[in-house]
Amino acid sequence: MENAINRQFYLHQRPAGMPSTSDVRRRDAAIPRPRDGEVLIRNRYFSLDPAIRGWMSDTPSYLPPIPLGQAITSTTLGDVVQSRHPDCREGDVVYGLNAWEDFSAAPGSYLMKVPPENRFPLHYYLSVFGAVGMTSYFGILEAGKPRPGETVLISAAAGAVGSVAGQIAKILGCRVVGLAGTDAKCRWITDDLGFDAAINYRDCGPLTEAIAGACPEGVDVYFDNVGGAILDAALMNLKDHARIVFCGAISGYNAAEPVPGPYNWWQILARSVTVQGFLVSNHVAQFPQGVARMSEWVAAGRIRFQEQIVDGFENTLAAFLTLFDGTNTGKLIVRVVPD
């Protein structure tokens, strides 16, 4: 191994609020030895996602909390450097849930492979073809079930998930309105991505009225990435039989106190709304078909997306924090090994 050190970021203590270098620390660890059925991966890229913050807490979620002392769970993409699984070979490029470390050992059956005929940059498999893009794709299609002519409202609409979900809804013939936190983001989703309207929720006056103005007939599908006050305003604008794709709740991820659910919870009953908790992990078996369809749209220029690639393992934690302070734009990826 040309690099005999396995650098890691690991969980030293559970953060209260935003994670700091006291909570998530660096160390040099041994390179793991793959067990039978596992492969050893040299990680090239880390995918930085808001959900990782949740796994640092010890509240029950869809993944178990990261144990103290263990490397931070994260989707990574890398090269197989040693294989003890019959379906993986040295040189395969794989991606899956590993950790912020140079080398990961993982069960071969849990990993997805970049197809050999791939003609896109590898990091697309952590963004538009990865869990993020598949969240947009299956979230809007299978949980949102939008019909042509319906109104789709999307929060964090300039984010990696929301921006792609909105473009898919446009391809399906919907009217799409996005919520974002700066005028520049609003311009990007309308002028570059083709959203029908955008609302800067920091600068629009009362949000419930602003949404009503942009969605005068009401909202058929609300694709929610943020929860909190924005969800509450959206709830006041739903049409009967609306669908909420509950895809994330980033507004509460760093809260030290329990965060209340939506105050306008009652509207879910009053409007016969369906709320679907959406986890892309339920759709992993369908990823190849999702990647195939998205590949066509990306190649045709119908789906555009932003990536923000940060170079250097050592910048991982600092980059991660930008997910929560509003400075990040586009799918955030750390490049560990230069291309």
Place this chain on the structure above:
Amino acid sequence: MENAINRQFYLHQRPAGMPSTSDVRRRDAAIPRPRDGEVLIRNRYFSLDPAIRGWMSDTPSYLPPIPLGQAITSTTLGDVVQSRHPDCREGDVVYGLNAWEDFSAAPGSYLMKVPPENRFPLHYYLSVFGAVGMTSYFGILEAGKPRPGETVLISAAAGAVGSVAGQIAKILGCRVVGLAGTDAKCRWITDDLGFDAAINYRDCGPLTEAIAGACPEGVDVYFDNVGGAILDAALMNLKDHARIVFCGAISGYNAAEPVPGPYNWWQILARSVTVQGFLVSNHVAQFPQGVARMSEWVAAGRIRFQEQIVDGFENTLAAFLTLFDGTNTGKLIVRVVPD
């Protein structure tokens, strides 16, 4: 008309908290004249339901708020005494959304008829065959979609909706656990109605753990009538892909301040839960089939239910308040005209 006075309870001012006689007042009004397409009904029974409290407020809901000065909206059952609708005749017994008053004028097309071959007491059409029984029936079947062997948890399980929903789930082959607020209610649903277990939520210690004890494999369907802390405890016990039938939220109906939604909202995402806001009004066209199937179960003794019939128009408001103080048991009905 043998009774020339039309007694009414009307909304004088919107209540803050529990409605009092300052908010909901009595008066004698004129008997309304049915317009073309309407019928005049002499009301025999009023159905008192928690949802009426919501209609007294001016927050948006599935029905418009009751205008100030107008009689309190309520389902009633009565005799057609004059008809200007081709499908209704004098002497028909009809039920529908009218008001707390002796005489109501209503569009004939909005009313449902007690079938001429009926062999049950008339007030059953405000309880087990009425909106309440149909809420149980369509709520558990169409929103809950329970499968044999699944675990169904029901709040307000000794209430009119919950007790019948639980018995239907038993008929379908589910394991059914009920939450109720007294030991007597708990004994009734287990010993008389056949629920598998009951939890007295006032006297069980931490509720999340109590539910876990009664539902060791987790909850597949949560039929919620109450919201609040009980919903939060239920949310911590859901299985993946659980369904929540959001049928009511009585814990918040009298709140003067905005009530937060569930603190454990995140579990809806983490467990890929579907929340279905359920309004029986979406199923009115299916009522005849629901009444037919329920009639068989009631006649066979497979569905049992409690009614609490209060005599006398003048007792309507006081009876209504017992819905919120825990003293009511069974579907609450006011008998305006002696049988």
